[in-house]
Amino acid sequence: MKVNTKFIKEVKKYGAFDISACFNCGNCTAVCPLSKEDSSFPRKMIRYAQVGAEDKIESSLEPWMCYYCGECSDTCPRQAYPGEFMMSLRRYLISRYDATGLSKFFYMNSWAQNILVIGIFLVSLIFFISYNGDFQELAAKIELAFPAYVTLAIFMYVFTMYKKTILDKSKKFLFSFDFSNIKETLIHGLTQKNFSGCSETDWTRWIAHLLVMSGYTLTLIISNLHLLEPLKKHYGLLDITTPLVFYAAFGIIAGGFVMMGRRFLKKIQSSKFSHPTDWLFVAMLFLIGISTLTTYILNMAMGPDAEAVAISYKINIAIEVAWIIIIVPFTKWIHIFFRPMAIYLYNLKKEKQLA
Amino acid sequence: MSTKNTDVLIVGSGIAGMQAALDIGDSGLNAVIVEKSPSIGGKMISLSKVFPTLDCASCITTPKMAASSHHPRVDIYTYTEVKEIKKVSDGFEAVIIKKPRFVIESECISCKKCEEVCPVYVKDEFEYGLGVKKAISIPFTNAIPQFPVLDESKCIRCGACARVCPKDCIDYLQKPEEINIKSKAVIISTGYEITPMDAKKEYNGTKLPNVISSLQAERLLAPHGPYGKFLRPSDGKIPDSIAYVQCAGSRDESIGIPYCSRVCCMYAIKQAMLLSGMLPLSEITIYYMDIRAFGKGYEQFYNQARAMGINFVKAKVAKITEDEEHNPILRIDRQEDGSKPQEVKHDIVVLSQGLVPSTKNFFGLELEINEYGFINQPQKTLSPAKTNIEGVFVAGVASGPKDIPDTIMEAGSAAVEVINYVKSVKVGS
Incomplete structure (x- = not known):
């Protein structure tokens, strides 16, 4: 897999988050009541986005498991807005799954x-x-x-x-x-x-x-x-x-x-x-x-x-x-x-x- | 109102204030220390050991305390608040309020008889609420001065102490006393408080009995601590598994304290090391975001802790709850092999809280402070002790979080700056 630093800029067009501030502490995933051992988010998704693992994100179901209660954004120590990032991912995925563009x-x-x-x-x-x-x-x-x-x-x-x-x-x-x-x-x-x-x-x-x-x-x-x-x-x-x-x-x-x-x-x-x-x-x-x-x-x-x-x-x-x-x-x-x-x-x- | 003239007024008698006072006194100038608690020594006297040398904290602090209190050119007012400091033409005028101890200090011989007979127990502030003391008592064993303080709000006025006192020096009618201090310069060494236990509500710091503060943990580890052993508060059990939650009170935008407090990583590692010596069979885990071991010998200290078998887990603790036996449960995202949200149970949890300024307004002095309340240092690189007001100097954590070695160095620097300043003012006027 190749690191693709442009990917994050692409996703950023879909919402107001700041995951370049994220230092992967995992607070968002731990505080999330819907995140599970075999379906963990947002940190994992943020990490994918940071390294530009496009395929991983496109094959992920996690964005749809998030109901955006916002606890992750409320408690994020870096104000990276992980909740809004998940929302942007859903928008991004809709765009990607849409064959018409x-x-x-x-x-x-x-x-x-x-x-x-x-x-x-x-x-x-x-x-x-x-x-x-x-x-x-x-x-x-x-x-x-x-x-x-x-x-x-x-x-x-x-x-x-x-x-x-x-x-x-x-x-x-x-x-x-x-x-x-x-x-x-x-x-x-x-x-x-x-x-x-x-x-x-x-x-x-x-x-x-x-x-x-x-x-x-x-x-x-x-x-x-x-x-x-x-x-x-x-x-x-x-x-x-x-x-x-x-x-x-x-x-x-x-x-x-x-x-x-x-x-x-x-x-x-x-x-x-x-x-x-x-x-x-x-x-x-x-x-x-x-x-x-x-x-x-x-x-x-x-x-x-x-x-x-x-x-x-x-x-x-x-x-x-x-x-x-x-x-x-x-x-x-x-x-x-x-x-x-x-x-x-x-x-x-x-x-x-x-x- | 009595007036006292001196060269330098020092606010706060922690390690910074004492060090500065000793340096100033040794140079031949006079200094006055004003301390709001009943004893000098600051936070450092309550610590167990210091990093990275594992020296006994009170073994370093007590000699400094004794030296300052016996210094011929250093005068100390304990249990005294600074009401205001005004800049005047020839220096500074301060009004300080000496709070009543309800004990005639000139007569007291520190025999502790009053403490023995007092029937009222109150929470011990020096032990951060873990132990108890009497309503009239000497603040702690190695306090200076060794005068008891009567807690007016808890005293039942039974008169037992007054009857037993051999010097007849209990005075229930003592009043606060205002004193004027005239000085040529001021050093602010007011230090810090730790972030409140309820700063991050997800940690339930004030609700769960076995979630304790880092300073409480210091007391539990100190040889003369409240229980004499490391026991957990809810049931006195010797903990088998101890967790440290790093960045529990700083580096967190959600509680409005985004800065790094610089000491929490190191004190947690130090406490973990002491614990593994004290309780060799216990499991100790430190949950961290990243370890900041930046000072001389710090990285080696951290590596030593890893080699000793202390678990370091990269995860920010998101929530703390407890089970029915008051065992704290931490929720973390375990990052090894991917990402797994998990709940981990421990016997006791120590919150590695950050440092916040101990006072918001600096006695009416128009000091520039940063957005978090620490004093600005306009010439941080070349003259770190200088503030925006000529003649007012700063030492220690009052200007931002720092460890003990840095604090002592800053205090020395402040002392030299102050000596130069006072001498130049003398020549000029």
């Missing part, structure tokens, strides 16, 4: 992502407003196209991750069908229970995150299955979609509000350093929640034929289009899949005794 471009040039999001939103909106046909039909087609696009993106990421962490080492396809592993993966994916691993559970963060996550997943189901037809049906309080939409919107808005507030106040380590892509991510989620809810409430109040409902619905779909095309496959969103995947692959490695 767009994630990296967006991380480096966040303005480009902002402009593209706004541009696509505006173009779609203008198109939708000027569209003369049955917009409900068009929306159905757009919403049904989403899953295909997203699945493709996810498949690309998941395969790269699998390749880098397992395939490159084992040289053959390995899978774990162990029930306990699958169960653990699902539980972690659905509850994010590692948030409770920190020595003082940050309940606000966990609940806000759960609200956003569940609300968003519900929105995804509602739109991808095209459950809503606000321009055709008149929804009432007793409709099955009502509690779904209200919960989803409430989850995203309340959770998103808390998250934005914390990033704004910067009191907690994990919300001290926000990458512009983080802001775009929460802001867009927030807008999805609000526009979905507004459309639905307007429909309930005014019926499917009202002009306001149509406009609100068009805005809603335009936001979703920008979100799906530009944000979902690139930058932060994919961590939803990487975190549970990492747990699955970690157990797989243990099962197959891959060092």
Whole structure:
């Protein structure tokens, strides 16, 4: 292995840490409640980065095991911000696992992502407003196209991750069908229970995150299955979609509000350093929640034929289009899949005794 | 208010203050030492041995204490606080407050009878809270002066000491006394305190009984220490496994003390060596970030410790907790063969704390201090004793952490600077 001193500069573009101050005392790893004997971080990862062991980092699952409680950054004797380093590693890995290279471009040039999001939103909106046909039909087609696009993106990421962490080492396809592993993966994916691993559970963060996550997943189901037809049906309080939409919107808005507030106040380590892509991510989620809810409430109040409902619905779909095309496959969103995947692959490695 | 004239006022009677006073006295000038504790000797008199020679600390300090107290040109005020020092046209004017011992010093013959009959036990400050003493007692065996001090806050006013005193010199009504000191120059040798035990909250230093401070460990190792043996405080067990946590109070940005205290590596190695002599079967582990053995003979001392079988583990201790038997548990990242977060149990843990300045405001003197409270030395290389105020000199840890040999050298340097200064002022005026 060759020492590569440029590597650290590359990772540094993804976040505000200072691991050149690190003298490898190991306080971060020892204080970390999630670090384990066979999955130890952040010090090991910092050491890899310091010597430029790119391959080691790309094949590591450790970055996804970190939930950024920030204890390492709080207690670091050198103020090297190891927690922020782990966060930057996750951003770096997303860029590396992205075959299109767009994630990296967006991380480096966040303005480009902002402009593209706004541009696509505006173009779609203008198109939708000027569209003369049955917009409900068009929306159905757009919403049904989403899953295909997203699945493709996810498949690309998941395969790269699998390749880098397992395939490159084992040289053959390995899978774990162990029930306990699958169960653990699902539980972690659905509850994010590692948030409770920190020595003082940050309940606000966990609940806000759960609200956003569940609300968003519900929105995804509602739109991808095209459950809503606000321009055709008149929804009432007793409709099955009502509690779904209200919960989803409430989850995203309340959770998103808390998250934005914390990033704004910067009191907690994990919300001290926000990458512009983080802001775009929460802001867009927030807008999805609000526009979905507004459309639905307007429909309930005014019926499917009202002009306001149509406009609100068009805005809603335009936001979703920008979100799906530009944000979902690139930058932060994919961590939803990487975190549970990492747990699955970690157990797989243990099962197959891959060092 | 009585007034005393002298050439040099020295604040603090640790090894720096005493050394400077002796050098000044020997040169023919007069010096006054003001010491806030009841005895002179500073921190050094409480140490067990000194590194890297393993000389007995009190065997070096006691003669210095005796020499200063008997020196014809050195006057000492113990148990006395400096209220303020003002620069005036012909030197300095200080106001000092002599705290009441509740004992008439001119009459006391140090017979210790009061101490024998006193029914009240209090924590012994000299033993850093490990042992007990009487509410009226001589501070420690080789204290100078040998006058008892009555702890007013703990005394129950039973009168036993007053009845037994053969010289009738217990005076419950003694009041603080203000004294004016006029001097031509001042030496600040106020020294240090160790970082508080609760500075790093992850170490639970004030909560866990078997996590002790390095100065407490010095007392446990001293031949005349509180228990006469190295026992752990919670249950008096002789420890089988002892851990030293390095950089427990310095080189740590998270507690706001990023500087290196320069002595902790060496005193921990010294204590470990003494321990392995005292308890040959015990396991001694020193957890360090890196060992800084920089002085003359220090590296050899460190290598000797390794050869003696003391374990050196590179790891910063992140957290200290304990089990139900009060055995401290350390969490570290074991770095041999990769990286493994681990919990290690020991019988007793010594925190190698750093050095912080013992006083924040230097008696109203407008001294330049650095961001950590140590006095700045504007001419550090050529005249390390000089401060930003003409006529005010500094010696020892007051200007930054340093070991005993460096402190003594600085004190000598301060003495020479002060002598030159006072003589030049004489000629000039």
